Amino acid sequence: MQKESRKVREFRRREQEILDTSLKLFLEQGEDSVTVEMIADTVGIGKGTIYKHFKSKAEIYLRLMLDYERELNELFHSDTVASDKEALSRAYFSFRMGDPQRYRLFDRLEEKVLKGHQVPEMVEQLHTIRASNFERLTRLIEGRIDEGKLEDVPPYFHYCAAWALVHGAVALYHSPFWSNVLEDQEGFFQFLMDIGVRMGNKRPKRDDAALPDATATDVLEQK
Secondary structure (H helix, E strand, O other), X not given: OOOOOHHHHHHHHHHHHHHHHHHHHHHHHOOOOXXXXXXXXXXXXXXXXXXXXXXXXXXXXXXXXXXXXXXXXXHXXXXXXXXXXXXXXXXXXXXXXXXXXXXXXXXXXXXXXXXXXXXXXXXXXXXXXXXXXXXXXXXXXXXXXXXXXXXXXXXHHHHHHHHHHHHHHHHHHHOOOHHHHOOOHHHHHHHHXXXXXXXXXXXXXXXXXXXXXXXXXXXXXXX
């Protein structure tokens, strides 16, 4: 395998620095307030150098989202999840809820690029990665259903329920009212993750036929 040249390594390093700086500025100041000039000044390079890496701010948006989804894809294919299927839920919730500000930012950015029909080829890449994530999740969930660990419903029921829990948790985190109510945000998120891990687990069925009918006398005797 041919070794990367120093010039290529430097190009990649600079590109990652632009992405890291952009993410930091978007989170701190809001993406609408951040200009390409601001990113360049913070990195310490000229505006033209930014355009050698990204044609527009929309490309920076999408690259950040692509990297985020690739992280999740790597997690779903990790040895930990493959060897311990119960680790899947906790890994997913930890990834999505571990940084609610980044999750909320990418949700906004996706809405912007889709509404503006920007960089469609990168949007297609994003959807391809998501489809791969969904396919992997489906197989893992089907395996747990076959083992009798999860409720026997369409796999997307489980995945969409998990997404809804995360989305609601992030909305609470950013709500002006509820963020004040949640004095222990870290504890609350851990509580939600624990719920999420158990959510959809198959419940043992009651054998109603084996249970005697409760009578009024039984109820009175228990008092």
